[in-house]
Amino acid sequence: KLDALLFDVDGTLADTERDGHRVAFNRAFADAGLDWHWSEELYGKLLAVTGGKERIGRYLEQYNTSFEAPGDLKAFIAGLHKAKTAHFTRMLSEGRIPLRPGVRRLISEARAAGLKLAVATTTTPENVTALLENALEPGATEWFDVIAAGDVVPKKKPAPDIYLHAMERLGLAPEQCIAFEDSHNGVISSSSAGLKTIVAVNGYTRDEAFDAAVVVLDHWGEPDSPFEVMAGEVGE
Numbered sequence: 001k002l003d004a005l006l007f008d009v010d011g012t013l014a015d016t017e018r019d020g021h022r023v024a025f026n027r028a029f030a031d032a033g034l035d036w037h038w039s040e041e042l043y044g045k046l047l048a049v050t051g052g053k054e055r056i057g058r059y060l061e062q063y064n065t066s067f068e069a070p071g072d073l074k075a076f077i078a079g080l081h082k083a084k085t086a087h088f089t090r091m092l093s094e095g096r097i098p099l100r101p102g103v104r105r106l107i108s109e110a111r112a113a114g115l116k117l118a119v120a121t122t123t124t125p126e127n128v129t130a131l132l133e134n135a136l137e138p139g140a141t142e143w144f145d146v147i148a149a150g151d152v153v154p155k156k157k158p159a160p161d162i163y164l165h166a167m168e169r170l171g172l173a174p175e176q177c178i179a180f181e182d183s184h185n186g187v188i189s190s191s192s193a194g195l196k197t198i199v200a201v202n203g204y205t206r207d208e209a210f211d212a213a214v215v216v217l218d219h220w221g222e223p224d225s226p227f228e229v230m231a232g233e234v235g236e
């Protein structure tokens with residue numbers, strides 16, 4: 001019997017990457033007086049690494065090798081990432097990042113059917129709360145029985161850890177759940193945790209491999225209203 005739906009956040013509940021996280025990273029770099037700029041194309045490549053702090057690390061190792069990093073690299077990256085999270089959550093509170101069309105309806109119908117809801121994501125917990133409260137509904141965080149996010153597990157996606165952690169907290173087995181994802185790394189994570197996974201691709205993930213998914217869609221179904229579709233088309 002199906003008991004719970006487990007949602008990824010970035011790229012799944014909302015198109016957060018290109019006009020959200022990427023812009024927030026660039027603002028944090030500018031605040032710190034760095035002349036780094038992550039273009040849409042470069043960001044697409046950096047998305048191979050999940051987790052913002054890990055992504056900055058990869059950028060320095062692979063794309064900005066001449067940068068003379070300060071002695072305490074970990075603290076330097078953590079400081080940049082904290083500023084990035086502040087920018088990102090502010091963008092959400094300004095209502096700049098809407099849910100993907102169909103998400104609101106999917107969640108409300110799942111609630112009406114008595115299913116449990118959970119989040120399993122790589123992103124920072126503050127980002128999840130800001131998205132749910134601003135883009136879904138104030139108080140919507142309470143609709144979720146479990147929010148598993150960020151550094152709560154040591155190994156981020158594509159490792160299965162975050163999904164295993166979420167199911168353990170739900171007290172449910174993989175057969176009782178379905179996962180919702182948007183990316184190759186996400187599906188490797190959920191399927192390695194034993195979960196059936198439904199994918200809806202987005203601009204960055206369209207050409208990725210999804211062999212482990214049950215079905216691959218290009219959207220989450222009918223939106224609540226035409227306004228949701230229009231909101232989904234607004235970018236920076």
Ligand code: XBP
Binds near residue numbers: 017049050122124
């Ligand atoms: C999402 C991510 C995240 C965000 C940034 O992966 O990789 O790192 O890009 O979030 P997934 P933070 O959707 O597979 O969970 O900067 O807060 O880490």
Ligand code: MG
Binds near residue numbers: 012
């Ligand atoms: Mg994702």
